[in-house]
Amino acid sequence: MDRRTLLKLLSATALVGCAPTQTNSPLNIVVAGAGIIGASIAYHLAKAGARVTVIDKIGPASHASRGTFAWINATWAKQPRSYHTFAQQSLSGWHELQGALSLPVRWGGSLEWFDGAERVERLVAQIAEQAAWGEDARMIGTAELAEMEPNVDFGGAAQVAYSGNDGAVDPVAATNALLAAAIKQGAVVKAPCELIGTDMKDGRLVSVETSMGTLKADRLVLATGADPVAAEKFADTNLPQRTTPGIIAVSKPIPIILNSIVAAPGVHMHQRLDGRMVVGEQEGAPDNEAHAVRMEGRPNDYPERWIAEQHAARMFAVAEQFAPAMADAEVEDVYIGWRPLPLDGHPVIGASPNRPDVYMAVMHSGVTLAPIVGQLAAHELTSGEQAPNLAEYRPGRNFELVKRY
Numbered sequence: 001m002d003r004r005t006l007l008k009l010l011s012a013t014a015l016v017g018c019a020p021t022q023t024n025s026p027l028n029i030v031v032a033g034a035g036i037i038g039a040s041i042a043y044h045l046a047k048a049g050a051r052v053t054v055i056d057k058i059g060p061a062s063h064a065s066r067g068t069f070a071w072i073n074a075t076w077a078k079q080p081r082s083y084h085t086f087a088q089q090s091l092s093g094w095h096e097l098q099g100a101l102s103l104p105v106r107w108g109g110s111l112e113w114f115d116g117a118e119r120v121e122r123l124v125a126q127i128a129e130q131a132a133w134g135e136d137a138r139m140i141g142t143a144e145l146a147e148m149e150p151n152v153d154f155g156g157a158a159q160v161a162y163s164g165n166d167g168a169v170d171p172v173a174a175t176n177a178l179l180a181a182a183i184k185q186g187a188v189v190k191a192p193c194e195l196i197g198t199d200m201k202d203g204r205l206v207s208v209e210t211s212m213g214t215l216k217a218d219r220l221v222l223a224t225g226a227d228p229v230a231a232e233k234f235a236d237t238n239l240p241q242r243t244t245p246g247i248i249a250v251s252k253p254i255p256i257i258l259n260s261i262v263a264a265p266g267v268h269m270h271q272r273l274d275g276r277m278v279v280g281e282q283e284g285a286p287d288n289e290a291h292a293v294r295m296e297g298r299p300n301d302y303p304e305r306w307i308a309e310q311h312a313a314r315m316f317a318v319a320e321q322f323a324p325a326m327a328d329a330e331v332e333d334v335y336i337g338w339r340p341l342p343l344d345g346h347p348v349i350g351a352s353p354n355r356p357d358v359y360m361a362v363m364h365s366g367v368t369l370a371p372i373v374g375q376l377a378a379h380e381l382t383s384g385e386q387a388p389n390l391a392e393y394r395p396g397r398n399f400e401l402v403k404r405y
Ligand SMILES: Cc1cc2nc3c(=O)[nH]c(=O)nc-3n(C[C@H](O)[C@H](O)[C@H](O)COP(=O)(O)OP(=O)(O)OC[C@H]3O[C@@H](n4cnc5c(N)ncnc54)[C@H](O)[C@@H]3O)c2cc1C
Pocket: 032, 033, 034, 035, 036, 037, 038, 039, 055, 056, 057, 058, 059, 060, 061, 062, 063, 064, 065, 066, 067, 068, 069, 070, 071, 072, 073, 193, 194, 195, 196, 223, 224, 225, 226, 227, 230, 245, 246, 247, 248, 280, 336, 337, 338, 339, 340, 361, 362, 363, 364, 365, 366, 367, 368, 369
């Protein structure tokens, strides 16, 4: 995002909530969570001159930001239009970050289609809406598809939705690069280091308790993803989430076979710049009690490697139906990711209504949104101003269940 766009986003802001201290000394800000959201906020905070300490109870990109499909998108699923615009602005932020930090983002658009006439009809209408909103989105037919993706078998699909702005990133590399850039600007990263408590004096935060001791803190940022207790425990706020799991399997590098993100019925895939194929499953997990019991503990890994490989093999076999060259792909990594997913499907960003020094940043589509969230959250935290386009996403709103994902 260029400076003029950012200034426009921040115009007409009001002073509230996380106001800076009255002295000129920089704020001490502890960011709990070193996923892509915490890393982006830390990077932008450090750039803005704050004294930043990032802590993570496991390590950088160890949860959703590892087990993510990492599709940077602002397509038909981003509703309503204000949320769509927000995501598109973050896409510009990705271009900017990619230039500044040499991030491994691969642009090439996305191709998406579904089975069933009714769903296809709906997709056509959704893409028409995107085009009316000025996006590079259109339905394309078989001849153009063959040219764009000669190695993909579209299984006879007559029409496929193309969203030209989309890309994908290696989320672990991007998180690490953001943290490295934050460290260069003076930030400190501590891991494994768990946030345990907060210390208050006269109603203001003075420090936080961690598994590595006490850290001085004027502000605390909760970028704790799908953690089910952090909001209640540290921000005194209810943040209802309907966290759902998804399996991501990554292959060892193979020769480049894909140009875009391919979202086919039942499977999503893209290929990283380094040749690794990333495959995400839409459905297919066993629907039985034993499986349900295992998932209760929200595991990120399978109990044994052979079970992980079995799941990945099943997913690669589905992918192979659309990309035959997947037959040669070998499994490198399999991970169960848990989506941080506020009940209404929209991000939660801003100071807790009950603890003004505790700033929350929890969301799905966090890979897409990391640049804009980092930029706006850092601005709000260091200036005490509120960005108008975050108004819809404040903690403390009424959450109603909306199944967007
Ligand atoms: C299967 C799957 C597919 C997805 N696909 C996409 C996609 O295609 N595009 C997209 O934009 N988004 C996608 N998402 C969502 C996206 O990955 C997440 O929104 C994003 O990674 C969230 O990042 P985060 O930093 O908020 O959370 P996380 O990466 O989960 O990081 C939170 C961190 O907080 C730490 N933590 C928690 N509690 C504490 C504590 N008390 N003290 C210290 N540290 C703590 C954890 O250890 C963790 O590292 C997907 C997610 C999943 C699971």
